[in-house]
Amino acid sequence: MTYEELLTETALNNEQVIVMTAENRALVRNLPAVLGKRFIDTGITEQTMIGASAGLALRGRIPVVHALAAFLTMRAYEFVRTDLGIANLPVKLSGFIPGLLSDANGPTHQAIEDISIMRGIPNVTVFAPADEDDLVKMLPQIWQSPNPAYTRINTRKTGYEHEPFELGKAEVVAVGSDVTILTYGLLFEQALIAMEILINEGLSVGLVNMRSLKPVDEAIILQVAAGSNLIVTLEDHFLTGGLYTIVAEVLLQYQTTAKVLPISLNQKWFRPALLPDVLQHEGLTGKQIAERILGYQTNHFQPSILTQEFSE
CATH class of the missing domain: 3.40.50.920 (Rossmann fold)
Structure with a gap:
């Protein structure tokens, strides 16, 4: 199962799930046609997206938000800290091309301090799957958690069969x-x-x-x-x-x-x-x-x- 397939299945089974993006649809290209109004693209406005996701979470929704990891964690940092962390709202942050996965992009696109800054925010949990198999095994529990969460999205296929995931366990x-x-x-x-x-x-x-x-x-x-x-x-x-x-x-x-x-x-x-x-x-x-x-x-x-x- 791919990330997009898992998210599609999860959203179709739970109407409270809202998929959001700051004009970064690489992971969710097929979702607009499936979810209709429950797919929201705010444009290149990561801060606005986080603020809007907090409002939706306050009204019982579970937003799964997408952006490049560098911009999601740094450009929108204060919004994540204040709107999500301090308020402890169940917004799920999907950081695309984190770390070395940003390969050909320059320093502006390199999220190589994201673990440090995200884990420093109260209530925000932090996860880093090894590959796509690990990712799809981890995300159901992460998305079901009542806490805000930041996940380093890794959709590479390694052929390794991972063990079932438990929050807080290696x-x-x-x-x-x-x-x-x-x-x-x-x-x-x-x-x-x-x-x-x-x-x-x-x-x-x-x-x-x-x-x-x-x-x-x-x-x-x-x-x-x-x-x-x-x-x-x-x-x-x-x-x-x-x-x-x-x-x-x-x-x-x-x-x-x-x-x-x-x-x-x-x-x-x-x-x-x-x-x-x-x-x-x-x-x-x-x-x-x-x-x-x-x-x-x-x-x-x-x-x-x-x-x-x-x-x-």
């Missing part, structure tokens, strides 16, 4: 004692590749899909910290405020510590290009991720705990 793909990769969204694909490379190098490797970032699965983070020699946080987002920060907050809250290697965009915008070239340029292909982890292992752990291949 998906444990594999458990490992040497290194565990915590990731979300687009880079889940590359994490799968990196995991296979590292396993072939003799490491015990874990992988966790941190699909729910607020609320976050604190128990999984603590389990990984206790059971794995190294945590790797992998994300297409600025270092500040993203998954690395979330992990640090959890560890500090529970007065524990761990070795953590963050792999992210370290306060720089990525160079516009097609996605495969962006991944290569930023060092975020599965092979490059694995190489970075192997290098960290070699430089930060005693040879006695490394395989013979590493110590050579």
Whole structure:
């Protein structure tokens, strides 16, 4: 099932669902003909769209609103904070082309601080599916929640079959004692590749899909910290405020510590290009991720705990 198919089915089964867009119909091209007056395009007016969605939510509707992630989270930030977050209204924000998915667009279109700013708003929940299968498994619960929600929309197909979704819970793909990769969204694909490379190098490797970032699965983070020699946080987002920060907050809250290697965009915008070239340029292909982890292992752990291949 695609995102549009899920939204169509949901809207047809629930007349309270309103679909809105700020002239960004890429995900919902067929909805106007199906929903009629329950499809609203406000034009390139993200702030107006959020204000209108708040009014509709106050009247019992469930607006699912669409815009490019950069403009939805930054241009309309104050409206999301004041009209939706403080009021705790069940408006569902669908952020299109977040993070590296904006590939060929310039810095103005790159939403690589969206996790940080959205999770800082009271009552707003934050989600980042790994692919389209993950997305359609997550959205029913997100849309049924009484809280405002921001979802990084990812409609890429990876062929991975995800577990059923539960709000606030991560998906444990594999458990490992040497290194565990915590990731979300687009880079889940590359994490799968990196995991296979590292396993072939003799490491015990874990992988966790941190699909729910607020609320976050604190128990999984603590389990990984206790059971794995190294945590790797992998994300297409600025270092500040993203998954690395979330992990640090959890560890500090529970007065524990761990070795953590963050792999992210370290306060720089990525160079516009097609996605495969962006991944290569930023060092975020599965092979490059694995190489970075192997290098960290070699430089930060005693040879006695490394395989013979590493110590050579």
